Amino acid sequence: MTSDQSPSQSEDTNPFLCVSGQIAELILNAPDRKNALPLAGWARIPELLEPLRDNAGLRALIVRGAGGKAFCAGADIAEFEAVRSTADKAAHYDAVNVAAFRALKTLPVPVVAAIEGPCLGGGLGLALACDLRIASDTAFFSIPAARLGLAYPPDAVADLIEAVSPSNAKKLLFTAERLSADNALQIGLIDEVHEAGALDDRISELCRHFEQNAPLSLKAAKTTINLLASASAAADLSAAQTMARTCVDSADYAEGCRAFLEKRKPVFKGR
Template sequence: MSSAPEPLNPVLNVHGMVAELVLNAPDRKNALSLAAWERIPSVLRKLAAVPDVRVCVVRGEGGKSFCAGADISEFEAIRSTKDSALRYDEINVAAFNALKSLDVPVIASIEGPCLGGGLGLALACDMRIASRTAFFGIPAARLGLAYPPEALSDLLEAVSSSNAKRILFTGDRFNAEDALQMGLINETVSPADLQERVTALCDTIISNAPLSMRASKQAVNEMSMRDASNPGTHRQNAQNCIESADYREGCRAFLEKRLPEFAGT
């Protein structure tokens, strides 16, 4: 007997004027495989054929997790060389840009883990509403990774450079209250109130002029863009991390559920 096909991840649902991008791997805390990252832009392009949509919500399936990040179990197979890591980063950035370039406002509805690439997705949204169960972090330093400048620019739009460094240097996890104080999220609500609050925010947006929403989003995005002083250097540094023994050790330690032993090589 053949096994059941893998469920589509993510999936797009449309309910009247509200679209939902649902991260659909609850058994893995909605972690995203490479195939899932690749699917995000093509799924979102379908919204162009649904002109009545006024707002998009990004959430995780299952009611317990937003997104635990990239599926690290794949890394040794698909992100182990400079070229494959560069391609992986480009696919990640394309997913973030697909959210940022949507004509309509995008709201991240966050509960449980919002980590690594999952936090990157949330930061690519226009607003972030989080349950008090939510927690946040970027564990790149624990894996021997460095994020590309395009991914970090959204972090720097949300928090101060000092808090960005705190998040990146420590690899720590921050609760919803800490995230609110830093600016990672816009609001925190009780778990029972998350859906109601997101629905109310959608209703408010829908009641406003669509052309005004589109013009405002485009103007704010363009005016807030940061020009990295030397993106070539940042990309080279990220590639050096991928080629390091520390990166291989970080991935092995994660999969073996132990602390990594980094040597700086």
């Protein structure tokens, strides 16, 4: 694709946007870190997508990871001690995450996640904010928040429950288990699985459908379905948000981050 915006020749690991005709691609651009996003990368996503809202010729957005080996390993945990060390900082971090999710979910056109390799934590949150999740058989999925002593953002949990049953959502969050692409398909976490070499062909096929179908019909369908889905989840999330802040204030969270950086199992004490 021809890039309207592309990374500089420096060590820019923030996402960038490519637009070719009626199709745009959002590229998560940190392949050396399995496309884990720093805080600046999360903040960049709504900035990149905002101009697309006024692009009358746009038919779809594809979200994929750079390098062809990973979709997104989630947040860059190495920076947590600096940017997520207190409840207030964590609340700001989650707000930036949620803004990225909402930017994808509210984009008027179809948004498709093309998933290869790891799709973890916040990376899975990005995929869940997309309208369709099309995966390679190399893909695998997990929400490791409980291993870090964190709470998954309530907005992301709402998107998770739109995709899978409440019991499967609980299982993913309680266990932090890794799911294969086939297992993810079985519970509805993703929509399709293809052999690694066939993923791009399937994405291209979907884009042809989007280009051939009536743009206003696609936009109306997306808006209507999102409104109907969110209406059933219009709960007061203040208690969940309070519990999320409690997690970040806990000794367990500090232990979870240290254990991750020290490559050992955390010892949680529930306080």
